[in-house]
Amino acid sequence: MAxxxxxxERYSRHIILKEVGGKGQQKLLESKVLIxxxxxxxxxxxxxxxxAGIGTIGIADADDVELSNxxxxxxxxxxxxxxxxxxxxxxxxxxxxxxxxxxxxHEWINAANIMEIIRDYDFVVDGTDNFAAKFLINDACVLAGxxxxxxxxxxxxxxxxxxxxxxxxxxxxxxxxxxxxxxIPTCSQAGVIGVLPGVIGSIQATExxxxxLGKGELLAGRLLMYDALKMKFRDVEIKRNSHCPLCGxxxxxxxxxxxxxxxxxxxxxxx
Amino acid sequence: MTITVNGATTELPENNSRTIDSLLEELKxxxxxxxxxxxxxxxxDRDAYESTLVTEGDAIEFLYFMxxxx
Numbered sequence: 410m411a412x413x414x415x416x417x418e419r420y421s422r423h424i425i426l427k428e429v430g431g432k433g434q435q436k437l438l439e440s441k442v443l444i445x446x447x448x449x450x451x452x453x454x455x456x457x458x459x460x461a462g463i464g465t466i467g468i469a470d471a472d473d474v475e476l477s478n479x480x481x482x483x484x485x486x487x488x489x490x491x492x493x494x495x496x497x498x499x500x501x502x503x504x505x506x507x508x509x510x511x512x513x514x515h516e517w518i519n520a521a522n523i524m525e526i527i528r529d530y531d532f533v534v535d536g537t538d539n540f541a542a543k544f545l546i547n548d549a550c551v552l553a554g555x556x557x558x559x560x561x562x563x564x565x566x567x568x569x570x571x572x573x574x575x576x577x578x579x580x581x582x583x584x585x586x587x588x589x590x591x592x593i594p595t596c597s598q599a600g601v602i603g604v605l606p607g608v609i610g611s612i613q614a615t616e617x618x619x620x621x622l623g624k625g626e627l628l629a630g631r632l633l634m635y636d637a638l639k640m641k642f643r644d645v646e647i648k649r650n651s652h653c654p655l656c657g658x659x660x661x662x663x664x665x666x667x668x669x670x671x672x673x674x675x676x677x678x679x680x
Numbered sequence: 681m682t683i684t685v686n687g688a689t690t691e692l693p694e695n696n697s698r699t700i701d702s703l704l705e706e707l708k709x710x711x712x713x714x715x716x717x718x719x720x721x722x723x724x725d726r727d728a729y730e731s732t733l734v735t736e737g738d739a740i741e742f743l744y745f746m747x748x749x750x
Contacts, residue, residue, distance in 0.1 A: 450749040478750075538750035561746030568746050583723060588714045588745050596748040606749070632743065643687055645741045650723045 410435070416508065420462055428624040434462060438508060440621045443467035443530040445518055445546055447494035449596070449606030450536030450560050450613065452484035457614040459502040459509050463621070466502060467530060469514035470494045481603035518542060520667040523549040532617045533557035536610065538596060540587040541668050547572065547580035549665040551655050556620055558613040558628075563594065565602050565637040567609035570628055570647065571616045575656065577629035582650035582657075587668055605637055684739040692734075700740075701729040709742055716743040 412420070412431055416438075423429040423437075442463050444451050447470035458466055474482075474489040474497050482494075489497040495513035502511050514526060518537075523545060527533055533555055535546045543559065550557040551574040559580050560569040572579045612633065619625045631644045654661045681692045685707065692698070692706070700719065704712045717724045718741040724732060734740070 446749050448750045536749045538748050540745070540747045543747060561748060563746050563748045566746065568744075583716050583743055584745060585726075588711075588747075592714060593711065593745045593747055596750040601748055601750065645687075645718065645743070646721060647718070647723070648721060652723075652725055 412438075416462070419506075419508075423461070429622060433622045433624070437462050437618065437621055438464040440532070441465040441467065441530045442617050442621075443469065443527055443533045444536055445469045445533065445542065446536035446538060447482075447484065447498045448472070448478065448536060448538055449481045449562065449601065450610040451494075451498070451534075452482045453607050453610035454534050454536055454614045454617075455484055455498050455502055456505065457611060458617060459505045461614075461618055462506060462508050463617075464508065465510045465512065465530075467512040467514065467526070468495050468498050468502075469516065469518055469526065470498075471515060471517045477597075481601065481606050483607065518545065520545060520665045523665055524553060527553055527555050530555065532620050534613050534617055535559050536613070540593070543580065544587050544668060545665060548655055548662055550574060551579045551581075552663075552665060558616045560609045560613045562601055562605050562609050563596060564599055565605065566635065567605055567637075568632055568634045569609050569612055569616075570632045571620070573627070573629045577627075578647040578649045579653065579656050581655040581662075582653040583632065583647055585650075585652070585654050602637055605635075608635060608637070681734070681736050683734060683737065686741055696733075698734045699730055700724065700732045700734060703734050703740070704729070711744050714745055717741070718743060 420434045423434050424431050440463050444454050447468050472494050474485045474492050474494055484501050485497045493515050495515050499511040499513050502509055533550055554574045556573050558571050632647050633644045635642050651658045683690050700717055720739050
């Protein structure tokens with residue numbers, strides 16, 4: 410389908426980039442990206458992917474908007490308090506760009522639903538706030554061969570890596586097993602500077618767009634770490650780990666499973 | 681002994697029996713029980729921390745869990 414005149418104007422700053430062009434913009438409009446988590450990371454990811462004209466955006470989250478979310482979750486506004494986050498996000502996405510089809514999943518992802526939910530998408534972005542979800546997303550995406558972007562933040566530091574299953578290191582190549590519950594503080598316990606998810610989430614959205622366009626060098630096999638207090642970025646090369654329990658030589662994880670020991674998440678604890 | 685820790689050149693007192701585990705202690709690395717150690721570009725198995733010696737010129741990265749997104 411050719412771009413309409415309105416679309417040519419809307420996406421003109423993309424179209425003049427040689428890495429995008431009309432063809433690339435069309436590719437984006439035909440692409441499907443799933444964002445898991447409509448919180449701090451999910452907010453900028455959804456806003457930028459909507460503005461960029463990703464044709465279908467899925468967004469999964471079971472939470473409602475709370476007052477304490479608004480310091481950083483920039484897709485939700487004060488009048489949205491009490492509204493499901495996926496609905497609040499959908500309204501903003503559609504207001505930014507009516508080209509985008511939004512699919513909402515007003516539920517927590519778990520082992521029973523994740524394979525079905527991710528199936529139809531070209532790329533998945535992890536914007537969740539707990540290790541149970543982060544490991545589940547990694548396992549499901551690697552098992553399904555679905556490329557995805559991992560992001561994690563706390564206080565003033567964040568990190569992100571793009572996982573190309575079978576090609577580059579996965580999250581379990583770095584961290585074979587989740588930490589014990591409550592071993593690592595959450596944002597609700599330890600705080601987070603409000604702009605931090607804006608930085609990390611914007612990088613994750615960039616990775617999604619680059620992947621869909623097939624342009625540039627992805628953050629695959631490199632863990633990017635950001636320290637907002639020192640204002641420093643560093644990336645560390647991460648090779649695939651032959652002992653990885655998921656994508657190593659003798660995998661012990663062969664299907665997506667919930668880690669029941671981790672299921673209490675910070676937002677659940679709050680509510 | 682000179683090694684590189686998280687990209688920074690680090691001088692350590694000479695010690696031929698320094699293991700990864702004792703280095704974590706010596707450098708007071710946070711999240712010591714959960715940190716992942718990358719030694720010269722390879723992720724090190726946790727159960728090898730006590731048996732792996734730190735040697736001159738090693739490049740070591742400490743990789744931390746970061747679970748937030750909220």
